[in-house]
Amino acid sequence: QKEVEQDPGPLSVPEGAIVSLNCTYSNSAFQYFMWYRQYSRKGPELLMYTYSSGNKEDGRFTAQVDKSSKYISLFIRDSQPSDSATYLCAMSAWTGNQFYFGTGTSLTVIP
């Protein structure tokens, strides 16, 4: 079993929709959670990071962490065609230098 599981999609939504992207993990040592956005033929770009359970909001993006269920989500409100990309979740333990990534979810927002 992989340490981080992410539904690869693809996910296709109309412009303006609310998008929900999710990851589950198995290692209870993970305390630090990140979401990256990756446009085609580009490197991953850090979107948000959080280390606590609950919600963290940044503009149209909300990251949600439920440590009891080992489940994290990224919500995108009022989705735009420019949000079309692959979204990767990542996590790490509080100590150590390694980061563990999901395989990514491909999102297309249709105008």
Next chain:
Amino acid sequence: NAGVTQTPKFQVLKTGQSMTLQCAQDMNHNSMYWYRQDPGMGLRLIYYSASEGTTDKGEVPNGYNVSRLNKREFSLRLESAAPSQTSVYFCASSGYETLGRETQYFGPGTRLLVL
């Protein structure tokens, strides 16, 4: 402030040839990483360097070597390229954010095709 830079952007090799992928960061980060990204496999860690002078194997180190030349630079070498090493290679560095935990930043990637 260029962040993480990688060279070359694209390379074609024949089986058995060698090459070195270069990476540099200007964020004064201690830790640097090499990943490969393949369809359906996500990002897989090849090697990482927690600080200047140290390197450690990741998930898929076979067929690769690394050198942490100084704090800024971390290179990845393929001694004898194989078609299975066809992939997109990303370098990353990580440093402490205000939360006190390291966060990774990625370079633009090197696309490698081994024939």
